[in-house]
Amino acid sequence: MPADSAPVLVTFPDGTTDVVPPGTCCGDALARWRPSEAPGFLAAFLDGTPVDLSRPIGSAGRLSPITFRDRAGQAILHHSCAHLVAKAIVELVPDARPTVGPATTEGFHYDFDMRPLTPDDLPKLAESMSATVRSGERFERLEVAKEDALRMVSSNPYKAGYIAEVGAGEPVSFYRTGTFVDLCRGPHVPHAGWLKGIHILGFSAVTLGGVPEGTPLQRVRGVGFPTREELDTYLKMRKEAEARDHRVLGQKLELFTFVDSAPGFPIWLPRGMIVERELESFVREHLHASHYSEVRTPLMFAQSVFETSGHWEHYRADMFLTEIEGRSFGWKPMNCPGAMLVFGSRARSYRELPLRLAEFAPLHRLEASGTIHGMTRVREFVQDDAHLFVTEEQIEEEVTNLLAWVREAFTTFRLGWSYELSTRPTQFLGEVETWDRAEAILERTLKGSGVEYRVSPGEGAFYGPKIDIHLRDSMGRPWQTGTIQLDYQMPRRFRLEYQGPDGQLHTPTVIHRTILGSVERFLGVLLEHVNGRLPPWLSPEQVRVLPVGERHENAANDLVAELETHGIRAESSGSQETLGKRVRAAEVERVPYIAVLGDTEVAGGSVALRVRGQKAQEILSSTDFVARVREKVRTRSFDP
RNA sequence: GCCGCUGUAGCUCAGUCGGUAGAGCGGCUGAUUUGUAAUCAGCAGGUCGGGAGUUCGAUUCUCCCCAGCGGCUCCA
Numbered sequence: 001m002p003a004d005s006a007p008v009l010v011t012f013p014d015g016t017t018d019v020v021p022p023g024t025c026c027g028d029a030l031a032r033w034r035p036s037e038a039p040g041f042l043a044a045f046l047d048g049t050p051v052d053l054s055r056p057i058g059s060a061g062r063l064s065p066i067t068f069r070d071r072a073g074q075a076i077l078h079h080s081c082a083h084l085v086a087k088a089i090v091e092l093v094p095d096a097r098p099t100v101g102p103a104t105t106e107g108f109h110y111d112f113d114m115r116p117l118t119p120d121d122l123p124k125l126a127e128s129m130s131a132t133v134r135s136g137e138r139f140e141r142l143e144v145a146k147e148d149a150l151r152m153v154s155s156n157p158y159k160a161g162y163i164a165e166v167g168a169g170e171p172v173s174f175y176r177t178g179t180f181v182d183l184c185r186g187p188h189v190p191h192a193g194w195l196k197g198i199h200i201l202g203f204s205a206v207t208l209g210g211v212p213e214g215t216p217l218q219r220v221r222g223v224g225f226p227t228r229e230e231l232d233t234y235l236k237m238r239k240e241a242e243a244r245d246h247r248v249l250g251q252k253l254e255l256f257t258f259v260d261s262a263p264g265f266p267i268w269l270p271r272g273m274i275v276e277r278e279l280e281s282f283v284r285e286h287l288h289a290s291h292y293s294e295v296r297t298p299l300m301f302a303q304s305v306f307e308t309s310g311h312w313e314h315y316r317a318d319m320f321l322t323e324i325e326g327r328s329f330g331w332k333p334m335n336c337p338g339a340m341l342v343f344g345s346r347a348r349s350y351r352e353l354p355l356r357l358a359e360f361a362p363l364h365r366l367e368a369s370g371t372i373h374g375m376t377r378v379r380e381f382v383q384d385d386a387h388l389f390v391t392e393e394q395i396e397e398e399v400t401n402l403l404a405w406v407r408e409a410f411t412t413f414r415l416g417w418s419y420e421l422s423t424r425p426t427q428f429l430g431e432v433e434t435w436d437r438a439e440a441i442l443e444r445t446l447k448g449s450g451v452e453y454r455v456s457p458g459e460g461a462f463y464g465p466k467i468d469i470h471l472r473d474s475m476g477r478p479w480q481t482g483t484i485q486l487d488y489q490m491p492r493r494f495r496l497e498y499q500g501p502d503g504q505l506h507t508p509t510v511i512h513r514t515i516l517g518s519v520e521r522f523l524g525v526l527l528e529h530v531n532g533r534l535p536p537w538l539s540p541e542q543v544r545v546l547p548v549g550e551r552h553e554n555a556a557n558d559l560v561a562e563l564e565t566h567g568i569r570a571e572s573s574g575s576q577e578t579l580g581k582r583v584r585a586a587e588v589e590r591v592p593y594i595a596v597l598g599d600t601e602v603a604g605g606s607v608a609l610r611v612r613g614q615k616a617q618e619i620l621s622s623t624d625f626v627a628r629v630r631e632k633v634r635t636r637s638f639d640p
Numbered sequence: 641g642c643c644g645c646u647g648u649a650g651c652u653c654a655g656u657c658g659g660u661a662g663a664g665c666g667g668c669u670g671a672u673u674u675g676u677a678a679u680c681a682g683c684a685g686g687u688c689g690g691g692a693g694u695u696c697g698a699u700u701c702u703c704c705c706c707a708g709c710g711g712c713u714c715c716a
Contacts, residue, residue, distance in 0.1 A: 109711095116644060204711035205643025216643050219711070247708095251651080260689075260707045318715085334716095363716085368641045369707090371714060383716065468716090480716055518716040549673040575673060584677035598675055610676060617676065 009060040020057065027053030027190065030065050041065040042189045042226075043076050050076065052141055052187040068226050078103035080139060080188045081198045081224035082110045087180035088128035089114070089220065092121060098182060099158040099217060106476060107201070107223035113158065117203045117218050125200060125220075132178060132192045139188035140176040149174070149183070159183045197225025199235065246473070246524040247374035249532040253590060255523075255540070256375060264372035264379035266520055271540035274569065276382075278538050279519055280360060282412075282636070283384040286405060292356040292386055297338025299361060303328040308493050309337040310429055314462040320364045331364035336487075336512055339387035340494040343508070348498035353508060354394050358386040375524035376479050382519045388511040389496070395486065395509060399445040399467075402484050402513055406469060409515050413526055413535075414638050417481075419451055420468045422459035429463050429489040438486040439465045461512075463489040469517070471525045479525055481517030486510075533612060536592045536640050537633045543570035544586040545607075548598035550575050555602045559595065559622060568629050587612065592640035593629055611640050 007019045012033050020029050026046055030053070031038035043066040044051055050072055057063070066073040082101030085108075089096050093114050101110030144152070146163060149172035153159035162183060166172055175184045177192060189195065201223060205216040225231045250256045255272030258265075268276060287294065300322070306312040311319065311333065320331040332338065339357045348355070360382050367379050388398050410417050421442055424435045442465055446453050453467070460466055469482035487510040497505040516522040526534070536542050543563055547556040556572040563570035573582045579596070586594045594610040596617075601607050607625045609618045620628070632640060 119645070202710055203644075206712045207642060216712085218643085221711075258708090263707065365715080368714070370641060370643095370712085373709095377715075381716070385716095483716070514716070516716095521716055546676085547673095548675055551673080578672090578674050578679055579676060580674085581678050582674095582676090587677055594676075596676065600675090608675075615676080 008057050010057060011060075011062045013062075013064040023056045025053060026051060026055050026057060026063060029057060029063055033063075034065070037065070040067045042067060042073055042194060043187045045072075050187050052139070053190050054138075054141070055187070075103035076187055077189055077194065077226065078108040078224050079184075080192075081195050081222060082108040083139070083175060083177055083180070083182055083184070083188065084129045084132055084192065084195055084198055085110045085125065085200065085220050085222060086112075086182055087132060087177055088125045090180060091128050092124055097156045097158060100162075101182075107221065109219050109221040111206060111217040111219045114218050116205065117220070122200060122203075129195075129198055129200075133195050133198065134193075135178065136191050136193035137178040138191045139186075141186055141188075142174040142176060142181070143171040144174065146170065146172055148172075152181070153183060194226055195224055196228050197223075197231030197234075199223055199231050241476075241528075244528045244531045245374075246376070246527040249527045250375065250524075252588075253532055253540075255527075263369065264367060264377075266375055266378055266380070272523075274540040275523060275534065275538050276519055279516065279523065280384070282409075282537075283516065286409075287356075287358050287386070290356070290401070290405070292358045294358045294360070295339070295342050296359060296361060297335065297341065298332070299364070300329045300331050301337055303330060305337050305341075306330050309340065309490055310463060310493060311337070314427060314429075318366050320366050332361070333363055333365045334512075335359045335361055335363065335383070335385045336387060336490055336510070337494075339510075340490055340496060343389055343491075343496050344494055348389075348496075348508075350391065350498050350500045350506070353390055353498065354398055355389040355508075356386055357389070358384075360384065375520040376473065378518070378520050381521065383514040384516045384519065385512075385514045388513065389491070389498075389508040390511060391506070392509055395441050395511065396445050396448070398511055399442065399484060400449055402511075402515070403445065403449040403451065403467075406482060406515055410469075412636055412638070413529070415471055415526065415529055418470050419446065419453035420456050420459075420470060421446060421453050422456045422461075422466050422468060424465065425458050425460050425462060427462055428460070429493075434488050435460075435465065438488065442467055442484075442486060461485050461487075463487045464512075466512075469515070471522075471529075473525050473528045479521055481522055481525070482515040483513065483517065485512040487512055532590045533592075534590065535636065535638045536629065537636045539590070539592050540569065541571055541589070541591050542568050542633065543593045543595055543629060544582075544589075544591040545570060545572040546579060546582050546586070546594060546596045547572065547575050548579055548596060552597045552599075552602055555597050559597065559607065562622065563626060563629070566626055566630055568626070568633065583610065593625075595625060 005022050008022055010018045010020055010029050018029060018032060026044040027041065030041050030044060041053060044053055045064045045066060046055065047061045050066065066076065068074060068077055086098045086101055089112055096112045096114035099111045099113060101108060146166060149163050150160055153163065163172055173184060173186055174181050175186060175188055199222055201221045203218060203220045206219045207216055223234060225234060253271065254269050255275060256269055257267045259267065303312060315333060319333050322329050338359060342357055343355065362380055362382050364380050367377060371377055372379065390398055423439050428435065446467065464485050464487040466483050466485035468480050470478045471481050472478050491508050491510050496508055498508055500506045545556045545559050547553045553575060560570045560572045583594060590612065592612045595607040597607060606619050606621050609620060609625060
């Protein structure tokens with residue numbers, strides 16, 4: 001009996017086994033194992049490799065199902081959606097040349113070399129895709145020899161390029177959906193009927209490989225779900241996320257604004273300024289406890305300072321430059337040069353180390369016009385910045401303390417964050433050995449602190465490796481906030497020295513670090529995270545006092561005065577409007593505490609308290625109320 | 641910076657097939673004195689993003705610029 005006609009032993013994830021006829025496909029084998037769940041299987045792992053359900057099982061092996069609940073399943077479904085988009089595009093624009101269409105974290109995109117898309121194309125694409133979904137056409141795998149594959153894509157140099165990367169002698173796979181055939185590794189969902197929840201989110205031009213002068217490709221972005229209902233749920237969530245946009249909230253809550261004549265330069269409004277100052281106070285409290293000193297250095301320096309720091313060579317393109325009496329000056333994009341000058345302002349002893357210099361100065365960076373984005377990407381911003389001058393032996397302890405502060409700070413805001421270790425870039429200062437040593441220290445510290453982190457090779461600053469902290473906004477876009485960077489170069493370039501216990505002069509190492517990062521960006525992300533409902537300690541207005549009627553207005557004013565003497569930001573809202581309307585206004589304006597005063601309260605020296613977001617009221621004495629608000633603010637409670 | 645789209649009152653938006661614009665919210669005034677998410681009425685508010693062109697006439701059509709939005713790239 002030939003080997004390929006012998007029954008095959010299949011092992012399932014629960015350890016059970018089955019013997020199936022040769023040539024049985026993965027889908028059928030899985031259906032025999034779990035008949036009731038089989039309709040949810042969209043692909044399979046065969047010996048750990050993702051494959052189509054239609055893949056025949058060649059020899060004994062482990063088989064497990066993939067569903068949309070699995071990360072891998074989502075990627076497979078999303079990628080299948082990308083094929084549907086490509087099919088629709090090619091039908092609409094026959095000379096469009098598809099390039100790549102990967103699944104992404106949220107959905108998928110597909111890039112095409114074609115004429116620019118317009119909004120009018122979208123309904124046509126949607127109609128075409130839904131016709132394919134209705135047809136339920138199968139995703140059919142074709143395996144061909146490399147030479148044949150190259151012939152099949154002769155009109156598409158992009159695809160030919162991908163095939164060229166396939167090893168000699170290896171077969172190349174294509175997938176056919178109806179009349180559309182696309183080069184693809186697979187696997188795919190069994191048929192187009194799986195893609196009822198496909199939706200195009202938008203399109204845009206992208207430059208191939210990030211090369212600005214390259215041919216722009218048209219990128220179609222989308223999401224996909226197995227059912228229409230799941231898509232609707234997603235779109236609803238997305239709409240809610242859009243409503244939490246910090247640019248909208250910032251304007252509604254009168255925190256900040258922008259004008260056309262200062263693109264990328266935020267205007268902090270009075271209420272926003274309160275939040276900004278509270279954030280700074282939060283940081284300063286920590287700085288004080290952790291033995292930092294605060295300094296303030298010039299916003300501008302002559303070119304020579306930036307030549308010394310290395311910015312002139314490595315960062316000039318992103319700096320605002322100006323000329324003063326014929327001399328070239330630059331607006332500082334970072335605080336480090338100033339910190340170096342402070343350290344160098346007199347002779348230093350090893351007894352002063354670690355010397356921790358904090359600075360909250362405004363920084364200016366000439367960000368490209370297409371990149372500025374609300375408060376999260378601006379041209380002028382303030383960081384909770386500091387430079388720690390240390391001996392090499394002190395680095396690890398300082399970085400460990402910083403990681404602890406990261407944890408404390410972000411936990412206060414109930415924000416989730418992630419770490420990224422960025423290593424030596426192609427353009428760098430100093431010696432490779434120094435970089436290796438610095439990278440090793442950071443890695444050791446991260447491991448020692450027991451945190452998860454991702455490594456980004458080549459993404460370090462030009463003067464040293466760094467640990468970056470990332471947050472995500474309401475739309476899931478990642479933003480870098482904090483950063484901890486090691487620097488052996490700048491102190492040397494500024495000829496900084498301290499006298500060691502050995503009587504010799506040594507060059508200190510510097511740790512550049514900011515935890516919240518830019519206060520602007522941080523507030524932007526935070527606003528989206530809390531949907532504008534800032535914790536009481538950060539709220540510009542902490543208490544709104546509402547007199548029920550005219551005769552309660554004096555009592556309301558007295559309560560506001562009482563709150564203010566305790567440092568609580570309170571305002572009363574007169575009685576011209578109905579109580580319902582004023583309650584609504586306070587809720588819409590995200591005031592954490594609403595205190596209503598009517599006959600009962602005035603008579604009893606109490607307030608009817610409505611906590612933001614909670615319909616239920618509570619009657620308590622005004623003394624207790626004041627104490628409660630004070631306590632929530634003092635402890636920086638997240639919830640009111 | 642690149643590609644596409646958008647730009648009408650403080651905000652959200654309608655409208656003008658080319659004949660200089662309207663609503664709701666907000667603001668102001670008045671009436672109402674209200675018990676927990678929108679009381680009623682009146683009034684004010686716009687060189688329709690800026691500039692040029694076509695036209696008897698441009699907010700509307702064309703071009704240029706500016707800004708915003710979505711991506712790309714880059715970054716705190």
